[in-house]
Amino acid sequence: MKKIETYQCELCGTEYKDKKQAQACERGHKKNLRVAGKEYSENDKYGFPEFVTVASEEPSLSAVYQYSRLTDESFYGGNHE
Template sequence: MREKKLYTCEFCHTDYAEKFACKQCEQNHKTNLAIKGMRFKPITVDASGFPISITVVTDKGLEKVYHC
């Protein structure tokens, strides 16, 4: 029997055999995000109240828009 040791990324939960690869994965994830804006549909179109898109910004000013 062989024992297997894996390292798991805290953010995306991917398993890695190498600790270095796992650290790289963790450092690549953008975690200090702030919501800059949201877009909604009127209640007559979408009564859920959830946004149809969210704009997030990093601490360095990079922006990304996520659409639902």
């Protein structure tokens, strides 16, 4: 039997054999993120915003994510309409 030790980034879950690589991964992620804005579509029947803006501690760094509803209802455990 062989013991295998790995290190895992606590933010994304990626596993590494080397501790320094896992620490570098953790340092590379943006932290203290906040939702800075939301845009809703008038046609959305599920209540989620179509666009979400996420801002970091640095005012010049933000990201915009577009909501896309999954069509595979089995992912949700059934049809919830």
